[in-house]
Each structure stands twice: as structure tokens, then as C-alpha cells.
């Protein structure tokens with residue numbers, strides 16, 4: 001088993017980093033200037049979160065790897081983000097739904113982490129949770145507004161939900177690494193986090209007149225480095241300069 | 251620069267116009283509700299609109315490198331910069347709206363190719379060093395122009411400029427810092443920086459617009475206090491400020507005619523290729539087509555989003571009325 005604490009930090013950091021990559025793709029291409037600004041701002045928050053978690057992970061690992069080393073010099077199988085965040089920007093509905101589903105897990109998770117037995121985790125999550133409260137207020141409002149908007153906006157949001165919902169299984173998954181950390185009080189018990197996620201999404205989708213698909217399909221594996229085919233391209237793009245010119249400063 | 255194609259109207263002599271001119275000469279700001287000559291209003295709408303579009307289109311060449319920024323810190327700085335530019339677009343559209351044109355109208359003019367944006371954004375960003383060069387040179391040239399616009403006679407534009415200038419100077423420093431690291435780095439990094447310098451130098455000088463002797467509108471814009479300095483003066487100041495910085499970085503300015511002139515206390519420098527400039531303004535630049543297409547696509551693909559939110563707001567309003 002990999003070091004549980006390091007793995008946890010990487011999972012948190014990788015989620016933020018890969019979502020930031022997807023978010024950053026919208027700059028200059030969003031449907032309104034306000035959304036350009038909001039997406040850049042969210043990307044900025046997520047990169048800040050990446051720096052905090054990967055730094056902590058690198059320090060805990062003790063091999064001298066910086067946040068940048070971890071971001072730019074690991075391979076696909078070593079990334080532990082959930083598959084949800086790597087899903088492509090098919091349209092703005094997908095981008096918003098992906099953000100909302102992530103936020104709906106992220107907020108209760110961070111809420112639990114602010115009670116962590118580990119002081120470093122408490123410090124990081126206390127800072128991050130303020131940003132994430134703002135993210136979910138925004139993403140929830142937009143999911144409701146567009147779900148309960150025009151026929152087209154509802155159809156697009158429903159389409160995004162149908163496609164992305166199976167990936168929430170990855171978001172809510174837990175394994176023996178989590179069990180170990182939960183037992184030590186480092187991370188919250190998964191049950192209340194899942195409960196909060198379910199309550200949040202149920203209320204929002206009801207207001208948005210959207211329905212959670214009942215196909216029972218689930219997609220998991222990201223947390224253990226098994227990704228969808230999109231992931232390799234995200235890394236190829238993100239890591240290109242560091243890979244092409246190794247060992248220099250930027 | 252952003253005002254490169256603004257036309258002019260001759261100042262007339264009615265009592266209203268004379269009183270208007272006196273206010274300007276006395277340094278009193280013109281506010282949205284004040285009487286103003288139609289030419290003044292039109293000039294400002296065009297200039298502020300072009301400036302706003304420049305900020306918005308300006309997101310594209312830099313946004314092009316967000317996913318490829320070489321470190322987390324650089325990525326964060328670039329995201330923050332692009333966010334600022336979009337914010338500048340927003341303030342400027344608001345300033346233009348005080349003159350009676352809506353943001354949607356201005357956007358439609360941009361997308362129809364009827365309203366211009368700064369030609370500099372029709373050049374491609376081909377390497378990471380280009381992000382440094384844009385911050386240092388392009389934001390640098392923008393600041394040179396905008397510092398004088400802080401004193402523009404039209405209140406809302408002047409106030410928008412004061413806000414914007416503060417952020418632009420951060421952008422310039424950050425761009426310079428990207429190049430500083432590259433210039434102190436490996437041979438490949440130095441080469442990347444020099445190549446960016448070679449490609450961005452002349453387009454940056456062109457940002458100030460054609461020479462004043464060829465610029466029909468400068469005189470009227472200056473009389474109206476819309477403009478406080480001539481294109482040539484601003485270009486000279488920019489060269490004088492930038493060349494020592496290039497020397498410090500160890501970058502060669504790609505101008506064989508560049509030479510310190512002791513008598514004038516400034517640099518002599520070569521003439522930008524104005525054929526290239528007018529060609530790019532006309533739509534023949536390397537990225538004109540891509541930039542406009544990207545903005546059109548964002549607008550068209552986003553229609554369902556804007557309509558959806560409007561429909562939702564309408565439903566909420568109707569429900570509220572029904573409940574009352």
C-alpha cells in the first residue's frame with residue numbers, strides 16, 4: 001500500500017489540478033464575459049489548492065519533490081484524480097455540470113477535513129473551503145437556472161448530467177487507504193460525505209427539473225491511476241514545456 | 251493605438267459647443283448626462299468600444315498558453331492576468347454604455363467585423379516566451395497609452411483607465427519576469443526569448459498607431475481632451491523606456507537603425523512597416539480570422555446559455571408577481 005497520507009494529498013491536489021486544466025480551456029471562449037471571469041477565477045483558486053495539497057504531499061513523502069515536480073513530472077498512471085474532472089468540455093453545460101458535481105462532493109469533504117486530526121490538513125482545508133463555498137453557490141445557481149430555463153438549456157443540462165453522473169461513483173469511492181486515514185481521524189468518515197452529496201444534489205436537481213439517470217452505470221478507477229483516454233492528452237499538453245526542456249527554471 | 255481608426259469631426263461654433271469646449275479647456279470632466287457634440291460622443295463610443303473589444307480578444311492569444319504554462323505559479327499568474335483583461339473589458343463596456351450603446355450592440359459590431367480591436371492581438375503566441383513578451387511589450391505599450399487616458403475629458407472613461415492602469419503595470423512586471431528567467435536560463439530559453447522579441451517588437455511599436463503626420467484625428471481628439479499625447483510622442487517614450495530594459499535582459503532590439511541620440515535625449519529608431527500594419531488592420535493579419543471566429547463561436551455557442559438564464563429569471567419574476 002502506498003503511504004496513505006501522501007496518497008490522500010495527491011488525490012486532493014490532482015483533482016484540483018486536472019479540473020483547473022479543464023476550466024482554463026474556457027478562457028476567452030465562455031458564453032458571456034462574466035463566465036470568462038468566473039472560470040478564470042475558479043481556475044486560479046484550483047491552482048492555489050493544487051499548490052497547497054501537492055506541497056503537503058511532497059513534504060510528507062520526504063523525497064524532495066516539489067508541487068511542480070509532482071504536477072509536471074508524473075505520468076498518467078501516477079495521477080490519482082477522479083475521472084470526473086478529466087471529462088472534456090463538450091459544451092458549457094458539461095463544464096458547469098462537472099463543476100457542480102465536483103463541488104457537491106468537495107464541500108462536505110472539506111467540511112469534514114476542517115475537523116481533521118492532522119493540523120496541516122485542517123489549515124489547508126480551512127483556507128480552501130471558503131473558496132469552495134463560493135464555487136458551489138455559483139455552480140448550483142447556474143445548474144438550477146439552466147435546468148429550469150428554456151427547453152434547450154434543460155436538454156443540454158440533462159444531457160450533461162446523464163453523461164457525467166456515472167463518474168460520481170469515482171468521486172464517492174473509498175478504499176483501504178481511506179479506511180486507514182478515517183480510522184486515524186485524518187479524513188472524515190465517507191458516509192456523512194455521501195449523505196451530504198446526495199442531499200445537495202437531490203435538492204438542486206429537483207429545483208432544476210433535472211433527473212438523475214437510473215441506469216446504475218458507474219465509472220471508477222481514477223483514484224488508483226486508471227483514467228479515461230482523455231487524461232493522457234491533458235498531461236501531454238500540461239507537461240510539454242517541462243518535458244521538452246528538463247531541469248531548467250521558468 | 252486602440253483608437254487607431256477613430257475618425258474625426260470638425261469642431262463647430264454654436265454657443266453650446268463653445269461652452270463645451272470651455273469646460274474641457276478648464277479641465278472639468280464631461281459626465282454622461284452633460285450635453286456633448288455628437289462627434290465627441292461617437293468618437294468616444296468607437297474608441298472605448300475598440301478598447302473593450304481589445305481586452306476581450308486579448309484573452310485569446312494568452313489564454314492559448316494557460317494549459318501549457320510551465321509551472322503552477324506561472325499558470326496562476328497567467329490565469330489572473332487573463333481574468334484581469336476580461337474584467338477590463340467589462341469596465342470598459344460599462345463606460346461605453348453610459349454613452350447610450352449596449353454591450354450586446356457593441357459585441358454584434360465586433361462580430362460583424364464593423365468594430366475593430368487592437369491589431370496586436372492578430373499575431374500568434376508561438377512559444378512560452380511570447381507570454382513574457384506580451385506582458386512586457388504589449389501591456390507596456392498599452393500602459394504608455396492609457397496613462398495619458400487617465401486624464402481623458404470623459405469622466406467614466408478616465409475613471410475606468412485609472413483602475414485598469416494599476417493592473418496593467420502588474421502585467422508588465424510579470425511579463426518582464428518571465429523573460430528575465432528565460433534570459434538567465436539555458437541557450438534554448440535565451441533563443442526562445444530573443445525570437446519572441448524579434449516577432450513582438452515591431453507590432454508593439456505599431457500599437458501607438460500611424461505617425462501623427464498621417465493621423466487625421468489626432469488634432470480633434472486632442473482638442474476634445476480625449477487624447478493627451480500624440481502617437482509619435484508616445485512611441486518615442488515607449489522606445490526610450492524599453493530599450494534599456496532590453497539591454498538589461500540581454501535581448502537585442504531588432505532594429506538596425508536604433509541609436510542613442512544625445513541631442514534629443516532619446517533613441518532614434520526605424521520606421522515600422524506601415525504596410526504590414528494597414529494590412530493587419532484590414533483583416534489580413536496572421537490570426538484575424540481565428541480571433542474573430544473564436545469570438546463568434548463563443549457568442550453563438552453561448553446563446554442557449556444566455557437565453558436559458560433569461561428565461562429562468564423571467565419565470566422567477568412571473569412567479570413573484572403571481573404570489574403578490
Ligand SMILES: [Fe+2]
Pocket residue numbers: 305334335338414418
Ligand atoms: Fe487590460
Ligand SMILES: [Fe+2]
Pocket residue numbers: 305338392
Ligand atoms: Fe488595455
Ligand SMILES: [Fe+2]
Pocket residue numbers: 335389417418421
Ligand atoms: Fe494587461
